[in-house]
Amino acid sequence: MSFLNKEICDGDNPDLTEERRTATFDTDRMAQVIYGSEKFAARRRQITKSISRIPALQDTKPLAFMTREEKITEACRELDVLSDHWEQLIYVNDEEEALHLHREVIGMEGHPFALHETMFIPTLVSQASDEQQEKWLGRARKREIIGCYAQTELGHGSNLRKLETTATYSPSTQEFILHTPTITALKWWPGALGKSSNYAIVMADLVIKNKSYGPHPFIVQLRDEKTHQPLPGITVGDIGPKMAFNGADNGFLGFDHFRIPRGNLLMRHNRVEPDGSYLKPPHAKIGYSSMVKVRSRMAMDQGLFMAQALVIAVRYSAVRRQGFLEDKSQEVKVLDYQTQQHRLFPSIARVYAFIFCGLETIQLYEKLILDVNKNGDTSGMADLHSLTSGLKSVVTHFTGQGIEQARMACGGHGYSMASYISEIYGVAVAGCTYEGENMVMLLQCARALVKAVELVEEGHPEKLSPMMAYLTKPSVTVDLTVGPEAYVKIFQLIAKKQAFKATEQLHKFMVAGDSRDVAWNKSAVELTKASRLHTRLYILKTFIRRVESITDISVKAALTDLLNLHLNYELLDVASYALADGIMSSTQMDFIKNQLYSSLEKIRPNAVSLMDSFQFSDLQLRSVLGRRDGHVYQNLFEWAKSSPLNQSEVLPSVTQYLKPMMEKSKL
């Protein structure tokens, strides 16, 4: 007999099997929707299966039991094994397959080649001249050298122009002299810089004849290729333990008048001639679009982080029993409590929303890149840049919240590292800070919004980009019962009102005599609110579009339930705006609540299957609570027994301190 939910196996915890039998859709088909194509969804499963057949690709013990040193060594061991199986496991040039392979085998806590692949090589490709690529790119790709990307400094994050590391050109020797003039100028945070890399791309302020030319990329050898010792003039090390990512050796780096040849300035776009003359790049906006790509990508990755936490929490909630409802003979599954559903299901909806939004945004980005290449039209990119700034911020914020709620929904056991949710949280929530701090990002998004509002106020609504067009929509009364489009309309009106309100406040302060910067700061919180609404509107619209496009009827029906939950949950969350501006009535608010609660009931039978559809392997989840088979308790016990503290019966703390203390008392 075959079931719609493909995870059903003999011998599983019957509480979980019971859930899977109530699936109203085929989980393989849902996986196709989640991962964007039938082909990739199938390849994922295939790769997972192949990995499971190679014992050397399993963790030697749970990562939670390892020191940082052990985690790093374990990741290197797995990378080493992978390099022998690479071609057998995936199509070597398929980035998505490689990503999936890494996620399963290495996991999310980091590894020494992460920056080598995502930053060192790509920067060589985009910034090194042909001659330079000849020299370094091949070696990098063959992993003869390991590189990273060193930009942020101890005292300097987002503000690139304030980087203090200098690269002063010396025409007499045709060298750049790299130097760290102050302690705040130490490179700080770059991944894999601390102990693993022997090369780095270093961003430093190019100085020629006492004139600063701003930050430029240099390729720098850090360590001796034979001994791996730092070269003289270089101070390099690990920055210490972090909230998560402890399998990564984020590092610090200081230079003491360290000399590199002129040819180490990456010169695809800029050149410094032997005599010190500087040739400017033809166009300055290099890198702008790569930020857009990274931030679009983040919406998907964050969605997948939250999905992992939710798989764990939803499965465990179907296994954990506590308290009674109707039937007094057996405790109920905690998933039957409305409070538990309300804690988890809106996050399930957000997971799907974020992933769909990420998929669409990446496609939009790729289309725009084609436009840029075809006719040099970069207009759409500015819009997408501001949008993805907001998106990155909104998605990481809600993902963090959702993961923590998932953890708490698992009660005490959620708090154990055996759940692995706190680790997922630590990794995901780093996204609130990296790639642009969230508040800064929201204000970047607001910049575009204010500009758009000003266009409308100046009588040029025709100049608005399609993404801003809603700023001209007139107020209307909306009948929520007609469906998703009504929710969009209300959201548009709310977002529009807030964008105008924030802009109005900004202008008011300016009229009263403040400079734009000061007025901007005084309006900043209102501006961030406008950005959030703008972004959430976009997420909501992409969710609707995606669901509408689905052809499989049962998949579409299940996602429609999730969409309805999302629409009502989101609108309720921003209800104060709608109510204050008379856009929504209190009767409508009651309607939304009722819709919300009935959505929870509708989703209940599909909850486990909606999360099973992500088809994360047990290897990738690394969670005792989230095991596919639902056999939680005996495995928690096995896990605990093998933990480091249980390897000896009497700890040194007892021998050295507690025993003598007790003995002394007896005298």
Next chain:
Amino acid sequence: MSFLNKEICDGDNPDLTEERRTATFDTDRMAQVIYGSEKFAARRRQITKSISRIPALQDTKPLAFMTREEKITEACRELDVLSDHWEQLIYVNDEEEALHLHREVIGMEGHPFALHETMFIPTLVSQASDEQQEKWLGRARKREIIGCYAQTELGHGSNLRKLETTATYSPSTQEFILHTPTITALKWWPGALGKSSNYAIVMADLVIKNKSYGPHPFIVQLRDEKTHQPLPGITVGDIGPKMAFNGADNGFLGFDHFRIPRGNLLMRHNRVEPDGSYLKPPHAKIGYSSMVKVRSRMAMDQGLFMAQALVIAVRYSAVRRQGFLEDKSQEVKVLDYQTQQHRLFPSIARVYAFIFCGLETIQLYEKLILDVNKNGDTSGMADLHSLTSGLKSVVTHFTGQGIEQARMACGGHGYSMASYISEIYGVAVAGCTYEGENMVMLLQCARALVKAVELVEEGHPEKLSPMMAYLTKPSVTVDLTVGPEAYVKIFQLIAKKQAFKATEQLHKFMVAGDSRDVAWNKSAVELTKASRLHTRLYILKTFIRRVESITDISVKAALTDLLNLHLNYELLDVASYALADGIMSSTQMDFIKNQLYSSLEKIRPNAVSLMDSFQFSDLQLRSVLGRRDGHVYQNLFEWAKSSPLNQSEVLPSVTQYLKPMMEKSKL
């Protein structure tokens, strides 16, 4: 020259000194308000000073660099040193002083005597007969034995009645046979159970002649007093690493028909006679009031956790500079950004609110205990019980949020363990789960609310306790400009409306045929909302009362600014209720926002001093970012250099894997 802020020292980071000079109040006086008395505030400082003079009471290295085993050993070492200095440092019987001493020296990550002091000894005091106390209490107090308290099981948390561990009486041998019948019956989570304790109070289902009498407390020896090996029939160990508290050896415990003498049932209130006859306790509500005490206490402790995170974040925000406002010659302190203020200051207000609320609730508890003892009047206790259930839930939730926002406000460095904020978060957020899971607690609070609403609806408003009296308040229009009382009125109306709405929904489902349990579950989310509003109203009122009672004018003025921020922030946060029910107009909402933003500006010059007033030592904070002297960057570098990964230049991962990989590529 003397300053109002007592933390000013020569040689400090001038950016921090500048902040301290703008204090409008005396930080010592503020400390008196925070810690409840002039005497205790002074004692705290004195103890801190004494500790600083004993080098052996400093951590041998940062806790973040230690394995769990090392953390436990370190805590034991410090306990050992403390035992030699106890009488020199504190008044030995003063609990608050002992607590302060522990917080500074041991910190928050746990230690092997935590449960011995807070649960093992108190349970012996309240539950053991005089004869039993004679036998064990003295030994426990002298630390001849180390005990813990084992209640929760692998498969059972809040629902005490479902505990599976059995204690079956055998009249023939006059013994109880402790047994763990299933894997879910393993005791799981008790602090210090895993490796440190040799005794435990074990809660087990008392079974006599096949009849279950429910959970009873037994004192059980777990390990040999000489060898510290587990006794035959006992399986005991550590449950493994957790999100935080990794200096505690939370444990598991299983019994295989383990026999203990009849005299090991704690018999102060219940007895089992040699023949197996069971004598009931005279009154059943033992322990009820201790939960109230613990949960009141939590409001204060959580406030102090959040305070620690905020000291760190606020100080660092006064040292970190980034970007420009008016003056283009120097980057501004990030504390000057409105978004940063909005992230931190409302949490500062909450810290004070929670601490004041905790203080008042503990006093209320103590007064009620006197009433109970004087005239057996337990009526007030029920009210306080439901209130503290809500309080525990609301406070822990906002504390978690506030700490995470504080961490993110520190940007990348907040994510480093050098900030220590993620550790504070891990410790604080455990409070969302322990002492009653937050959702369960909110629903417990709701039970009392619904009962009160039903009283009103049944025409018996006179039976309402004072805490519920607002449920009879008629709707009025409120002028917010008159001050705090107006905010209270609005909050009362909102809380009342929601309590009635939720009750109405509950009744509606029951009328439609659902059992009360089922209807309750279908209304659960609305009920939790009512509980939250009820609790937040209480917090708000205690904050107002406390500020009104302060005599020092400048302290009162600074706290009034915080109170105003709190009132406006809270009301804005629940605005949708007020707007939906026509309790507040949209004009009033704009008023609230303006008040909120101007509060931020008012608080700005006092921000550092408001947090300095907590007078946490650097030892207690354990944060490089939060150092009193503000010398953050050089100390981040020193911290990193001494981290474990930097103790060798070439890691095993490089020698074993990366070097061979690179070498192979070169061939």
